[in-house]
Amino acid sequence: MNLPTEILRWRIVAAAGVLLLAGCSTGLQFRSEDSKGSTEPPPPTEMITEQLIAAEKQTNARQGDQDLSRLVVSHPPPYAIGRGDVLSIVVWDHPELAGGGMTAATAAADANGTNASAAANVPQPGFVVDHQGRIQFPFAGLLPVEGLTEEAARALLTQKLARYIANPNITLRVQSYRSKRVYIDGEVKQPGLQAINDIPMTLVEALNRAGGLLPTADQSRIALERGDERYRINLRDLVQRGINPGNIMLAPGDVVRVHSRDESKVFVSGEVVTPKALTMHNGRLTLNEALGETGGISPLSGDARQIYVVRKTPERTRVFQLDARLAGSLAMAESFELRPKDVVYVAASPLANWNRHLSLLFPGALTSAVGVTNRP
Incomplete structure (x- = not known):
């Protein structure tokens, strides 16, 4: 027996055992430092459950429940003559x-x-x-x-x-008509000034006069600025709530900006078939849709137990985890709504981590050891 070869084989086996124990640890490892260099505690991981999804829906409903009663006018008044007309x-x-x-x-x-x-x-x-x-x-x-x-x-x-x-x-x-104007900007065909005339200047009327929305427009993110107030208008949500967008009346000096869908992206990385940035569909994208559009979890290296969603909020960073092996996990993934700038990360399986760490420490050593072991 060749002694150096046998020693090399045992070293590889020992290193593999250590790496296998290290690779069995689950969960994302966060480490953050402040300006003084002290380490802050990592954000807690919240498991995606039916209760968490229900709580998130209530939070989203409260945040999107902006009072638009001042904008909605069923019977607009006739045009009033102004200076410059x-x-x-x-x-x-x-x-x-x-x-x-x-x-x-x-x-x-x-x-x-x-x-x-x-x-x-x-x-x-x-x-x-x-x-x-x-x-x-x-x-x-x-x-x-x-x-x-x-x-x-x-x-x-x-x-x-x-x-x-x-x-x-x-x-x-x-x-x-020269006294009253509104300003249309963003993802419309003809941005610019629109004069208010005897036809009531509703939101729909203003968008149509600007040539309509571009294919890149996000109908869920239309901003209306009136003086010091700012309104967030979601056309899709308005229809679901029974509010006719044609009843939203604009006032002189209003600024309407239609945001682009490219500003609302979700980033999917880790052990998926095709990591990439996804564009939300008019403000909506579920975790299940995000995984599906990237080809799903990699069958060779992905760990279905460790699907994470990292979300940065004004208060703190939140980390959600989904265990796709549990019963009903696909239904929960379909109900879990993502937000713009969310990061979806699929962790690698312990075996994939073991292979990668071993390849880094002993490049080509595993292949050589296997070859030596198989020799007669």
């Missing part, structure tokens, strides 16, 4: 009263930044509402119209002209 006013049988204002073509060109001569053929005159909310009209003088509807402004002007004209017949309408 251009009014078209016609007094029938009195064409001489039409020349006192700025032409509608000039006002439209000024609003759109186009050449005024291109629209100079528009015959109807226009009257611009000044910075104090007034227009100047012959015989009526300075007329405050800000905040009035077309009907109310027409009635006011009729009352003023009735002193000089018997039974005045007046047509008044908004020629150019």
Whole structure:
């Protein structure tokens, strides 16, 4: 018997025994240090059970239960005239009263930044509402119209002209809407300004005017900023709650941003067939779907007992663990909702850890030992 070969074989067996004991330990090993170098205790591991899933659903419901009552308007009011709007006013049988204002073509060109001569053929005159909310009209003088509807402004002007004209017949309408705007940004085809006109500016109307949502848009993450307040709108959740998105009324100065689906990713790594980053489906992705889209747990190296979900919250880091060998584990994985930026990690089996550690310590030694053992 070759003594050096026999010694090498026993060394490999001893090292393998030590590594096998080390590889039998389960669970992720977390270690964190603060700025002073002291080690903090690792976050506790929470087993995924039916009770935990029910508690998570209640937490998600509370977080998503934002009061949108101020945004929902079933019967929107008519358009109110504002500063900068251009009014078209016609007094029938009195064409001489039409020349006192700025032409509608000039006002439209000024609003759109186009050449005024291109629209100079528009015959109807226009009257611009000044910075104090007034227009100047012959015989009526300075007329405050800000905040009035077309009907109310027409009635006011009729009352003023009735002193000089018997039974005045007046047509008044908004020629150019320039006082109220909303801003649409993000994953829409045509982001930018949208003017509020006589058609109620609902959320759906604004998105349609912007060309609709892009395929990369996340319908569950639409942000609406109004002054110092910020609303999170989930179109899918609104429909499930019986709220018509067409009743969400926008106000002048609102900023609507449609987030991208790429901002809501889940990262799957470890012992799966194809580790990768997954895009959530309009804010929804379950643990079962995440494992399925990556090919499932690796049959050669994955440990079904050690499926982890690492979640960073503003308060702390949470670690969830699922034992896929238990009865009903697949149903729990389907009910466990992931959140953006979650990390799903499948740990390696003890045997896989043993093989890897042995290969690192003795590269090629196991193959040589097996070859020596099999020699006659």
